[in-house]
Amino acid sequence: SQQGEEDPQALSIQEGENATMNCSYKTSINNLQWYRQNSGRGLVHLILIRSNEREKHSGRLRVTLDTSKKSSSLLITASRAADTASYFCATGSGGGADGLTFGKGTHLIIQP
Amino acid sequence: DTEVTQTPKHLVMGMTNKKSLKCEQHMGHRAMYWYKQKAKKPPELMFVYSYEKLSINESVPSRFSPECPNSSLLNLHLHALQPEDSALYLCASSQRWAQGAKTFGSGTRLTVV
Numbered sequence: 001s002q003q004g005e006e007d008p009q010a011l012s013i014q015e016g017e018n019a020t021m022n023c024s025y026k027t028s029i030n031n032l033q034w035y036r037q038n039s040g041r042g043l044v045h046l047i048l049i050r051s052n053e054r055e056k057h058s059g060r061l062r063v064t065l066d067t068s069k070k071s072s073s074l075l076i077t078a079s080r081a082a083d084t085a086s087y088f089c090a091t092g093s094g095g096g097a098d099g100l101t102f103g104k105g106t107h108l109i110i111q112p
Numbered sequence: 113d114t115e116v117t118q119t120p121k122h123l124v125m126g127m128t129n130k131k132s133l134k135c136e137q138h139m140g141h142r143a144m145y146w147y148k149q150k151a152k153k154p155p156e157l158m159f160v161y162s163y164e165k166l167s168i169n170e171s172v173p174s175r176f177s178p179e180c181p182n183s184s185l186l187n188l189h190l191h192a193l194q195p196e197d198s199a200l201y202l203c204a205s206s207q208r209w210a211q212g213a214k215t216f217g218s219g220t221r222l223t224v225v
Contacts, residue, residue, distance in 0.1 A: 040151070040221075042202060043155065045213045104154055
């Protein structure tokens with residue numbers, strides 16, 4: 001069953017603008033992760049935020065987590081054409097080898 | 113080596129065929145995963161192997177049979193598939209105790225005819 005729900009499902013912005021995607025989930029989590037997928041190929045891990053963290057940065061990425069609202073956001077600053085992809089949030093319940101439960105994803109298009 | 117390699121990249125098979133998907137990693141990861149992804153949908157977990165033992169089977173039909181012959185290899189044996197099994201099959205691996213970040217392969221795009 002799907003845990004995360006991304007919002008919006010699709011987003012089109014101009015190059016250089018910031019892109020914000022949101023994710024909501026339903027159950028308790030150990031961590032929340034964001035992945036990028038280009039053209040239906042493999043997923044690339046972007047960033048992981050643990051349940052006791054509220055904000056995390058990695059390069060042009062900023063992730064926030066609000067466990068009281070069971071939601072997370074991914075901000076991509078100064079977007080580039082190469083950022084065009086589908087972005088998925090995924091939750092892990094913990095336990096080392098647990099499988100991830102993915103949200104429906106946001107398809108981001110960066111217009112040059 | 114920081115990659116997960118999946119072969120073949122594309123596979124077309126008939127409903128009576130038997131085929132296998134292969135996944136290989138040399139990162140020393142002790143957890144390996146199979147996911148299935150339909151078009152415009154998120155990946156769905158199928159199987160989890162931890163230390164070469166099957167630890168999670170997400171109620172996958174028996175026509176899909178996983179195998180982990182050693183810590184670097186993961187296979188998915190396919191038999192008597194249906195057209196609705198056509199999808200992108202993704203393999204991933206992670207450190208046993210990382211509780212999170214997965215490294216994914218590029219996937220095998222399977223078409224059942």
